[in-house]
Amino acid sequence: MTADEAAIAELYDNFDAGAQFEGSVAGNVRDPYPELARKRRESPVEGRTMTLFAGGAADGSEDVTQDAFWVYRYDDVSAVLRDNESFSSESVREMMGLVMGPYVMVGLDEPDHKRHRNLVAQAFRQRALQRWDGDLVVPIADQLLDRILARGTGEAELVRDFTYRLPVQVIAGILGLPPGDYPKFHKWALALINVTADPEEGIAASESLREYFADVCELRRKDPRDDVISDLVHAEVDGERLDEEEILSFCRLLLPAGAETTYRATGNFLFGLLSNPDQMAALMADPGLMTAAIEESIRWEPPLLIVSRRATRDVELGGVTIPAGADVVPSTGSACHDETRWGDTSEQFDIRREPQPHIAFGAGPHMCLGIHLARMEMRATVDRILTRLPNLRFDPDRAGTDPHIHGETFRSPTGLPVLFDA
Amino acid sequence: MRGEPVALEISINRETCMGSGNCSFWAPGVFDLDDDGIAFVVDIDAGPEEKIILAAQGCPTQAITLTRDGRPVE
Numbered sequence: 413m414t415a416d417e418a419a420i421a422e423l424y425d426n427f428d429a430g431a432q433f434e435g436s437v438a439g440n441v442r443d444p445y446p447e448l449a450r451k452r453r454e455s456p457v458e459g460r461t462m463t464l465f466a467g468g469a470a471d472g473s474e475d476v477t478q479d480a481f482w483v484y485r486y487d488d489v490s491a492v493l494r495d496n497e498s499f500s501s502e503s504v505r506e507m508m509g510l511v512m513g514p515y516v517m518v519g520l521d522e523p524d525h526k527r528h529r530n531l532v533a534q535a536f537r538q539r540a541l542q543r544w545d546g547d548l549v550v551p552i553a554d555q556l557l558d559r560i561l562a563r564g565t566g567e568a569e570l571v572r573d574f575t576y577r578l579p580v581q582v583i584a585g586i587l588g589l590p591p592g593d594y595p596k597f598h599k600w601a602l603a604l605i606n607v608t609a610d611p612e613e614g615i616a617a618s619e620s621l622r623e624y625f626a627d628v629c630e631l632r633r634k635d636p637r638d639d640v641i642s643d644l645v646h647a648e649v650d651g652e653r654l655d656e657e658e659i660l661s662f663c664r665l666l667l668p669a670g671a672e673t674t675y676r677a678t679g680n681f682l683f684g685l686l687s688n689p690d691q692m693a694a695l696m697a698d699p700g701l702m703t704a705a706i707e708e709s710i711r712w713e714p715p716l717l718i719v720s721r722r723a724t725r726d727v728e729l730g731g732v733t734i735p736a737g738a739d740v741v742p743s744t745g746s747a748c749h750d751e752t753r754w755g756d757t758s759e760q761f762d763i764r765r766e767p768q769p770h771i772a773f774g775a776g777p778h779m780c781l782g783i784h785l786a787r788m789e790m791r792a793t794v795d796r797i798l799t800r801l802p803n804l805r806f807d808p809d810r811a812g813t814d815p816h817i818h819g820e821t822f823r824s825p826t827g828l829p830v831l832f833d834a
Numbered sequence: 835m836r837g838e839p840v841a842l843e844i845s846i847n848r849e850t851c852m853g854s855g856n857c858s859f860w861a862p863g864v865f866d867l868d869d870d871g872i873a874f875v876v877d878i879d880a881g882p883e884e885k886i887i888l889a890a891q892g893c894p895t896q897a898i899t900l901t902r903d904g905r906p907v908e
Contacts, residue, residue: 494896529852533871538855769860769892777852779894784855 419595421559424577441820444717445759448746451484457730458482462741480720480739481732486750486771488730489742492721493776496522499721501778503739507720511607511618513661518669518778525777531654532662535586535643538784543638545788548585552578553796561800566834567807571827575679575793579671582789587663588639589628597624604664605672618664625663629656674786676715676824678793683817683825684709684761685794686806691763696798705763706790707770711754712761713817714772715824717745745823747771801832840903842883844890846873851897860889873897 451458460482463475483489492499505519517528534540556577560568568574580601581594589597600617607614629645636642644659654662685692685705695701721740726733734740748770749758757765773780780786798804806815810829818826844864853871857864863880865873878886887907890898900907 494894526852530871533853537853537867537871538858539867768888769856775894777895779852779854779856784859787859 416591416594420598424572424598442816442818444745444820445749448484448743448749449751449759451482451743452746452750456483456485457488457732457734458484459732459738478739480741481723481729481734483729483740483742484746485730486747486753489744489747489771490775491729492740492742493719493744493771493774493778496525496777498723498725498727499740500724501525501721503720503722508665511604511615512664513622513657515658515661516665517662517781518665522777527649527652528654528658528662529777529781530649531647531652532644533781534647535640536781536785540643541784541788544582544586544785545792549578549582549789549792550796552581552585553792554800557796557800561834564834567810567829567831568801569827569829570682570797571675571679571825574797575675575682575824575828578678578793579674579789580667582674582785583666583670586640586785587628587666588632588637588641593624597621600624601667601671604667607668621664621667622660625660626656629659669780670782670785672822673715674782674789676822677710677713677786678790679824679828680713680715680817681706681709681790681794682797682828683815684712686804686828686830688761689805691761692798692804695763695794699795701763702791702795703787704765704767705794706787707767708761708763708765709790710772710786711748711770713823714745714748716772716822717819718743718821719774744771744774801830803831803833805831807831842878842886842907843901844875844878844886845899845901846875847897847899848872850895851893852895854894856892856894857889857898860892861885865889 458481459479461477461479462482463477483492500521501519502521505514505516508516508519515528517525517532520528553574556574560573580598583601584594584597600621603610603613603617604621607618625641628641632639632642633645636646641659641663644654644662647654685695691705695705719742721742723734723736723738723740725736728734751758753768754765773783773786807813807829813827813829815825815827815829817823851872853867853873855867855873857873858866861881863877864875864886866876868874887900890896890900891908
């Protein structure tokens with residue numbers, strides 16, 4: 413291991429992934445789905461006051477709350493996300509702009525959004541990403557597994573040892589950051605991803621990343637290479653280019669959007685397989701099930717359960733009038749469990765379920781840009797883990813652990829304590 | 835032509851297509867993205883109809899319209 417690799421490893425070893433499941437960040441809820449099912453039945457569109465952060469105002473004196481109309485059924489959630497004229501992304505811009513800059517793509521409305529999206533989309537198409545699979549994602553997965561296997565103990569905690577580490581390394585790789593910069597990049601990345609837990613440190617890290625990416629952009633402008641930052645600084649559609657601040661916002665957005673969600677989704681996929689050994693065995697026996705298994709895991713336990721929009725006009729939805737200016741929260745997590753689409757087994761993880769499009773990646777013009785990258789990372793992760801850790805199973809006796817998927821806004825396993833045949 | 839199945843027809847709205855690549859995920863071989871990142875039909879016979887229907891449903895901007903004998907297919 414090089415000195416840089418050791419520095420990164422230490423950073424993650426000292427990071428308490430469990431801490432972020434406490435309290436307000438992810439939401440302190442073990443299973444929100446029974447309540448979401450009740451909402452779908454009884455009040456599918458409902459005005460609510462929600463506590464975002466208890467005692468979370470800057471001076472700690474009061475709760476931060478949000479009044480919003482929550483939307484629970486698949487068809488209604490889909491309608492809100494597809495109608496970006498009636499439902500703007502202004503509320504997202506307000507939330508994320510402070511940290512990521514005013515040009516953060518998830519907060520843009522048309523026509524700015526489409527122009528920005530077209531320019532960054534080229535680098536994230538399925539075909540453009542293929543080059544990263546064998547050259548980057550699989551080797552990172554194998555390096556993480558080498559470390560686990562080198563211990564020779566036949567046990568691991570796959571959140572801390574694997575899922576938490578892989579996506580940030582993938583982002584650093586596709587951005588083309590020099591390996592010597594990885595330790596500081598990872599430090600800032602972790603602080604930015606945890607901005608809701610520690611806003612001061614997160615915002616400071618975001619500023620450091622802005623300055624750092626500005627230097628990298630300058631280098632790639634003069635000397636383009638085969639990486640995403642080179643693609644972004646040279647991207648051109650119909651004579652339009654991204655300006656510097658847009659690129660700097662986008663690079664920072666990749667950390668929460670590309671690293672946090674992916675580590676959570678990958679953990680949920682592993683949790684589904686570990687909790688259902690028959691399905692894990694079926695997947696190992698027939699790798700052709702992998703594509704459907706990935707989609708089912710994302711539908712069953714999406715890493716992010718809600719989106720935010722703001723009504724631009726009075727809109728009638730599910731018999732409720734949403735007034736212009738009101739915030740709207742489509743619950744994509746609830747929509748992914750809608751019985752009218754997935755039947756009375758909608759709460760279950762079943763990789764043999766007949767595949768059909770779900771809405772965990774959103775819908776409409778803001779649908780997740782990273783769908784192909786996320787799928788690639790989830791496939792490589794599970795394929796390498798199942799191949800290299802034989803007879804993989806939960807460790808029933810790990811002291812003090814009660815592994816479960818946790819959270820109300822973001823969801824992922826509290827831990828994945830496993831045993832395998834060393 | 836009585837008794838002969840009427841072929842499915844696919845049309846793609848190039849204005850609303852956002853180039854997500856979802857159609858080529860659900861029905862690989864039938865759809866692909868062109869150099870502008872806009873979806874097009876490569877070969878309508880490269881996949882079963884149910885996959886093409888999933889691709890249309892999975893389009894985030896509903897840019898794919900399916901018809902048979904002039905009537906919409908959903």
